Amino acid sequence: MIEHFSTRDVASGERLAYWNRIAATQSAELMIDSRNREFRGDLGCWKLGRLAIMKARAEASVVSRQAVPYGDERLLVHLQTRGSSDQRQLGRECLLRPGDLSICTTAAPMRIETVSHEMLVLKLLRSELERRVPQLDLHIGSPTPGNSPAVHSFHQLLLALWREAEIRTAPPSADWETDAETLLLDLLGLALRGAVRGGPNVDxxxxxxxxxxxxxxxxxxxxxxxxxxxxxxxxxxxxxxxxxxxxxxxxxxxxxxxxxxxxxxxxxxxxxxxxxxxxxxxxxxxxxxxxxxxxxxxxxxxxxxxxxxx
CATH class of the missing domain: 1.10.10.60 (Homeodomain-like)
Known part of the structure; x- marks a missing residue:
C-alpha cells in the first residue's frame, strides 16, 4: 500500500537530482536544495481515499515551492516528528518542533529550511478542511503546537494509520478508507479550531x-x-x-x-x-x-x- 523511494541505491553525485525528481512527481512545483553531495533521503507515499499521505526522512535541506497556478487549491499539513523546520509562507514564519504542525497552501510560494528531520505530510483539497475550520486563512503559515490533546490525538491517529498501511497485505475496503479519511480530517479540524490565534495575521x-x-x-x-x-x-x-x-x-x-x-x-x-x-x-x-x-x-x-x- 505504501510506495517507497530512497537515495540509498543512487550514486552520491546523483542523489539530489533523483530526490528532486521524486519530489516533483509527488508534489508539483517542489524543489529541494542541499549543500551535501552525499544527500540522503527516504520517502513513503500512500493514498487514503482522496488524501495523499507522505512520510519523509532527509538530511538538512531547503525546500521551496512556487505557486501552483492551475487546478484546485490544495493544502499541505506538515506534522514534525523528528528534528525541526523553519517554514515561511504569506509573510508568516513558524518554527516546528516534534509534535507541532502547520498548514501551507499550494496557491502561494513556500520555503522550508530543515535540519536532519522526519515529517509526516498530509495533502488534501482546501475545500475538505474549509468546511471544518472557520477562518481557515488564519491558520495557513502559522504553527499549531503539539501540546494540545486534539493535536496529540491527530498525531497518534496518523501514525496508527501509517503503521496499519505498512503491515497490510491487501488493500482495505472502500468503507474503511472513507471512515478513516473522515476521522482523520475531523480530528485535524478539531485541532485547528482549538488553536489560539492572535487575531487577523496581516503582512x-x-x-x-x-x-x-x-x-x-x-x-x-x-x-x-x-x-x-x-x-x-x-x-x-x-x-x-x-x-x-x-x-x-x-x-x-x-x-x-x-x-x-x-x-x-x-x-x-x-x-x-x-x-x-x-x-x-x-x-x-x-x-x-x-x-x-x-x-x-x-x-x-x-x-x-x-x-x-x-
Whole structure:
C-alpha cells in the first residue's frame, strides 16, 4: 500500500537530482536544495481515499515551492516528528518542533529550511478542511503546537494509520478508507479550531505591495484579485483576508481609488472629456462610472469639474 523511494541505491553525485525528481512527481512545483553531495533521503507515499499521505526522512535541506497556478487549491499539513523546520509562507514564519504542525497552501510560494528531520505530510483539497475550520486563512503559515490533546490525538491517529498501511497485505475496503479519511480530517479540524490565534495575521509589507500595484494599474479594466495575487505571488484568498481586516474588499478598494483619481482629473484636466477620463481609469461603461461617481460624491462628474481641489 505504501510506495517507497530512497537515495540509498543512487550514486552520491546523483542523489539530489533523483530526490528532486521524486519530489516533483509527488508534489508539483517542489524543489529541494542541499549543500551535501552525499544527500540522503527516504520517502513513503500512500493514498487514503482522496488524501495523499507522505512520510519523509532527509538530511538538512531547503525546500521551496512556487505557486501552483492551475487546478484546485490544495493544502499541505506538515506534522514534525523528528528534528525541526523553519517554514515561511504569506509573510508568516513558524518554527516546528516534534509534535507541532502547520498548514501551507499550494496557491502561494513556500520555503522550508530543515535540519536532519522526519515529517509526516498530509495533502488534501482546501475545500475538505474549509468546511471544518472557520477562518481557515488564519491558520495557513502559522504553527499549531503539539501540546494540545486534539493535536496529540491527530498525531497518534496518523501514525496508527501509517503503521496499519505498512503491515497490510491487501488493500482495505472502500468503507474503511472513507471512515478513516473522515476521522482523520475531523480530528485535524478539531485541532485547528482549538488553536489560539492572535487575531487577523496581516503582512503589512505584503498589503502595501498589493495597494501599490492597484494604484499603479488603476487604468487596467482587467484589474482584479486574481491578477494582483499573481503579481504579488500569493493566493487570492490571502488578499481577501488582508483587506477584510481593514473592512474592505479589493473590488471596493479599486473603485474607491478610481473615483478619487477621477475627481482629481476632472478638476485638473479640462481638455479631456468625462468619457475619456472614465476610460483612462478602467471604466468600460461611462454610464456606470457616472452612477458610481454620483453615489460616492452626491453630484455628477460634470459638476465635479467645478469642485475646488486643495
Amino acid at each position: 503589512g509589507r505584503g498589503l502595501a505591495r498589493v495597494k501599490a500595484i492597484v494604484d499603479a494599474r488603476l487604468g487596467d479594466p482587467e484589474l482584479d484579485t486574481a491578477l494582483v495575487a499573481q503579481e504579488v505571488g500569493i493566493s487570492p484568498r490571502t488578499i481577501q483576508h488582508w483587506l477584510a481586516a481593514e473592512g474592505t474588499t479589493l473590488r471596493a478598494y479599486v473603485l474607491e481609488h478610481r473615483l478619487e483619481r477621477a475627481l482629481d482629473l476632472l478638476a485638473a484636466d479640462r481638455r479631456s472629456s468625462i468619457t475619456a477620463i472614465a476610460m483612462e481609469l478602467g471604466f468600460n461603461d461611462p454610464a456606470y462610472f457616472a452612477r458610481c461617481f454620483r453615489k460616492r460624491y452626491g453630484f455628477s462628474p460634470s459638476q465635479g469639474r467645478e469642485v475646488p481641489r486643495g
